[in-house]
Amino acid sequence: MRTLLLFFTCLFAAQLISCSSSKMDNVQRGIDYNYKSGYPEFRSSVFGFVEENEGPVLEITTDIVKGSLVYGSKGETDSLSADVAVDIQITDLNGEQNIGSKRITRQVVTGDESITHSREVLSIPYQLQVKPGNYEVSVTVRDLNSKQKLTQTSKAYIPGAKQNDYTLSEVQLFGKENGDNTWSQISGYHVSNAIDSLRFVFQVISPQPDTPLTLDTRLVSFASDTGLPRAITRNNYSSSSIEYKGIDFDQTTEIQSTRRVLSDYGSVFVEYKFANQNRGNYRFEVTAAKENDNDEEIFKGRSFGIKSKNFPAVESVRELARPLYYLMGRGDHEELMAISDTDSLKQAMDRFWLKNIGNKREAQQVIEQYYTRVEEANKRFSNFKEGWKTDRGMVYILFGEPFHTRDRLRQLVWYYSYNTEDPRYRFFFEQPKLNNQFFPFDHYVLNRNNNYYNIVYTQRGLWLNGQILQRQI
Known part of the structure; x- marks a missing residue:
């Protein structure tokens, strides 16, 4: 009887897992921008559907952030231009078709020098008639000026x-x-x-x-x-x-x-x-x-x-105020965020920076560096919330890129000293769950410790007095 009960329990559990797995296999979450500093920033999407007259079609869309491209002067004019190539490789996973590849080139021409900060996208669509089946689509975007390239791969299924x-x-x-x-x-x-x-x-x-x-x-x-x-x-x-x-x-x-x-x-x-x-x-x-x-x-x-509204950038006054949490005490930050009037909030933020740094030009450089890290944290560490709010985002914004990292199963270590044994300058992150079909996120939790008090206090001081421009830690 006990053996029989165990058998049915295992069978029931297997059915639950199989059902859950089947459902999770059919949940899409999209592909977000590949981010690597100095490389073209883009995302690609693939959609398989049936056209009434043409039959099965793969629709591939590539969205490239214009501000991530490298621009050069165009002739003798004041215009700037960026040249980009999109290489699309389609593979029939069932091996029934030899589809090959497609290259699409585009040029972005503008007279606006602020284009390098733009989040506007260049959208490049492409459609191809295929048979019903499973497909893997690799999209490579190459900046023809910088010669840098990145690739994204996704899958699509068109059933018959x-x-x-x-x-x-x-x-x-x-x-x-x-x-x-x-x-x-x-x-x-x-x-x-x-x-x-x-x-x-x-x-x-x-x-x-x-x-x-x-x-x-x-x-x-x-x-x-x-x-x-x-x-x-x-x-x-x-x-x-x-x-x-x-x-x-x-x-x-x-x-x-x-x-x-x-x-x-x-x-x-x-x-x-x-x-x-x-x-x-x-x-x-x-x-x-x-x-x-x-x-x-x-x-x-x-x-x-x-x-947030301008994600992954931070542009509105309130978006700019929120990350100051890492440089202020909790009470001061709550008081800042309680200011409802936008102009008053901006003035309070200006007073915060100038009170500590004094030199307006130097303060502007510090502010630019701080919010550059906030935006980079959004691009690198975002999961179920904005990247700047994650534990890795918090450490990255305050301390910058680590000197050395160690990545093991479910554990990540960031070192901010060449002496890897110094506990004050190493941060341990634990991954509660591995990224998989049931939990499709990279989620790391920092192992907090009171021993970090002095280094965090010192690092805040570097930001607040402007010395962060001369030394990072």
């Missing part, structure tokens, strides 16, 4: 459907800003809070069926850490806290759910619209099933996270 059968494409996410009538595709996980409305689009792929199809959709939010990190010198987080876990997919809140029945359909696109949400982590889910046939349910999902 027989008569009276059906399936679903992946879910696409679009956003629209207030007052703008144009929907822009959001190919990554991170969504700016400037977006006013969200739109989810997927395709029901099917020849003309004879059975109605029920679509159940819902938008859910997950319990997650979106707040400021605990100070380096305070106690460590408990393993049960949301700050330690980062995000808890078992704690969900249903925001909205709908049911739609399609009675006369072929390969059609279906869309759902929502108002943008508060900062946090969300998933749009769709479950499709023929009436009275729950055994053939198909599940698709699109996860996303709402970040």
Whole structure:
């Protein structure tokens, strides 16, 4: 009896794991910008669908940040130009087609010298007719002026459907800003809070069926850490806290759910619209099933996270005020953020910097260096919250790039001294969960210690008196 009970327990657990795994395999979260200082910054997205007249199509979109390119003078004019090449390599994972590659070149010409700070993107679309199947798409963006290149790889699946059968494409996410009538595709996980409305689009792929199809959709939010990190010198987080876990997919809140029945359909696109949400982590889910046939349910999902308005940049006064938390005491920072008037908040921030540094020109250099690190932290360490709020982001902003790093399974060590045995200048980060299909984030928690008090105090002093311009630590 005991053996039989154990057998059924294991069988039940295996079914749960299999079901969960199957669902997670069908959840998309997009691909965000590859970031490496001095390299072109871009993200690519791949969407497989069925065109009514042309059949299966791969739609590949490459969005390149114009400000990440290297510009040179164009002829004898005052114009600046950047040249970029996009190499697309498509592989049929089933080995049935020899697809080859495609190169697309573009030139950006402008008379605006501030283009090097622009977050505007150059969008390059490409479509290719293919057969149903599994595909791997590698997109390489090469800056033809700097000769630097980066590559992103993603996968796409275009299923085939027989008569009276059906399936679903992946879910696409679009956003629209207030007052703008144009929907822009959001190919990554991170969504700016400037977006006013969200739109989810997927395709029901099917020849003309004879059975109605029920679509159940819902938008859910997950319990997650979106707040400021605990100070380096305070106690460590408990393993049960949301700050330690980062995000808890078992704690969900249903925001909205709908049911739609399609009675006369072929390969059609279906869309759902929502108002943008508060900062946090969300998933749009769709479950499709023929009436009275729950055994053939198909599940698709699109996860996303709402970040700050100008993410990954920090531009508004309030966005610039928040990261000062690392240079101020908690009480002073709470008092600063309590200022509701924008002009008064800006004046308080100016007084903070000039009071400590005095020299206006020097203060401007320090401020520029500080917020450069904040933006870089957003690009390098963002997961379920902005990168500057993560433990790695906090250490990076205060201390900069480590002299040496050691990366082992579930442990990362940053050294800020050539003496790797000096405990004051090394920071241990623990990874509570490995990045996998069930937890698709790089989440590291700092091992906090009171012994860091003196080095943190000294480092704050370097920022506040301007000496950070001469020495980093």
